[in-house]
Amino acid sequence: MIRRRLCLGAAAIALTVPLAGCVTVHGERALVPSLRPAEAAKVLADFAAQNNKATRAYDEQAITAAEAGPLGAIDQAGVRAKHANNPGGNKSYSPLKFSDAKFLIPEQRGWPKFFVAEAKTNRNGDARWLLVFRHGGARQPWKADFLGVATADELPDFAVDKAGHAEAVPLAGTDLAVQxxxxxxxxxxxxxxxxxxxxxxxxxxxxxxxxxxxxxxxxxxxxxxxxxxxxxxxxxxxxxxxxxxxxxxxxxxxxxxxxxxxxxxxxxxxxxxxxxxxxxxxxxxxxxxxxxxxxxxxxxxxxxxxxxxxxxxxxxxxxxxxxxxxxxxxxxxxxxxxxxxxxxxxx
Known part of the structure; x- marks a missing residue:
């Protein structure tokens, strides 16, 4: 259950453009990247630290601070069960580590905003993790809502524009086989x-x-x-x-x-x-x-x-x-x- 996880996030950003004075780009109205790559890297690092803390101590509150959605529901229950049977935590726990991280950051207007972190871990052999981080406002923390695991052969080829931004697809009204x-x-x-x-x-x-x-x-x-x-x-x-x-x-x-x-x-x-x-x-x-x-x-x-x-x-x-x-x-x-x-x- 909790053998895979990571999370917690940095607060979302207010982007500024240095013209004749500072002009704030409002994320609730303007079409802007959900965050910068350096900030995404910090979100992933914070997630690893928080997840390691939670898993070592079997601390459900620490998981709740880092994860939500289906991933959070699964890991919160897993930590709760492990804590009931091992209240002293897991002293032999091997910390989760990420390497070769890449970030799929779409341009989005309004909230919530999301991005996907794709990285290799010291779990699952050569398979890569794809973590979906999402937050609901500029002062809300980033939390991991979904985790997918894919081998190199299974890894999707994501579309990016000339600026390197991924393309978010709406939930309805698309040209896909299923909405x-x-x-x-x-x-x-x-x-x-x-x-x-x-x-x-x-x-x-x-x-x-x-x-x-x-x-x-x-x-x-x-x-x-x-x-x-x-x-x-x-x-x-x-x-x-x-x-x-x-x-x-x-x-x-x-x-x-x-x-x-x-x-x-x-x-x-x-x-x-x-x-x-x-x-x-x-x-x-x-x-x-x-x-x-x-x-x-x-x-x-x-x-x-x-x-x-x-x-x-x-x-x-x-x-x-x-x-x-x-x-x-x-x-x-x-x-x-x-x-x-x-x-x-x-x-």
Whole structure:
């Protein structure tokens, strides 16, 4: 859960232009870069320091100061569970380090503003991290809302202009195969729509889910995503584990685009975009009263109630996907899919 993280940010900047006196460029009105590269480097360095502090001490407040959105939800729960089981912290923790950092900084008007830091770490081998930092105003701190992990072969080719600025893509009204603001709902509908690549039928969602997997929404969502571990592979895995000799598991999936879960999109050189979005997922396992249920320590720490005949697991996922431009047969492909348990309920 917390093996990957970093964050905290510098305050946003008031840009000044030295003409005949100083003229303030207002970030709420003018189209300006979200920050300067040197400031982005400081945000990333502060994030590493704050994340290391939080992970070493299992300090949930330190994570909250550095992260928000899906990344924050996952890491806050992870730190909370680790602290419950290890109140003295992690004395053997190896600090997270970044190297070869690059920054994708779009020009934006108004708030919130965001940028993406892409860097190598001393985790995940040669894979690179892509962290989305966002803040809601000039006096608000930068926080990391999303994390994606990509190998060199998977790394998207982002479009930049002559000045080196990345291009932010709006959440609606674009020329993309799927509007960025609709991806969370489309993904929840897709997972709720039934069969994976291997066939099968029926809906796996439990009560309390989005309930939108059947009918037109489910059929449309099924044609949106390319096969892969986070799509057809996940649905096939669910189908295989839904019924065992001792348990029945139901699934429900929900979109979340509110507040700091709002998606972020950047243009790629092929005319498509990379989109970061979050989603919420439940699994409810019902088992025989005499069935021995084994939970790991972290899950126990996040569980309320007593699992006598069932346990519901609540997870948050953060996804980084490539969305192609509109054309026949074009599908969304997952580059990174990271999920974590945020709570559980026993009954």
């Amino acid at each position: 960025p603001g609709q991806l969370s709902a489309q993904y929840a509908n897709y997972l709720d729509s039934g069969a994976g690549a291997s066939g099968g039928s029926g809906k796996s969602g439990a009560s309390g889910g989005s309930g939108s997997g059947s009918g037109k929404n489910g059929a449309a969502a099924a044609g949106v995503f390319a096969d892969g571990p986070a799509t057809s592979g996940l649905k096939d895995s669910r189908a295989k584990s839904a019924h065992t000799a001792s348990t029945v598991t139901q699934y429900a999936d929900q979109a979340d685009v509110a507040g700091d879960f709002a998606p972020v999109a950047l243009r790629t050189t092929d005319g498509g975009a990379v989109v970061f979005f979050g989603s919420r997922h439940q699994s409810r396992a019902t088992f025989r009263a005499d069935h021995p249920l084994t939970l790991d320590d972290d899950t126990k720490a996040l569980t309320s109630g007593t699992p006598k005949t069932s346990i519901t697991l609540y997870r948050v996922a953060q996804s980084m996907v490539r969305v192609p431009p509109k054309k026949a047969g074009a599908k969304v492909t997952f580059v990174s899919y990271l999920t974590g348990l945020v709570s559980a309920k026993g009954e």
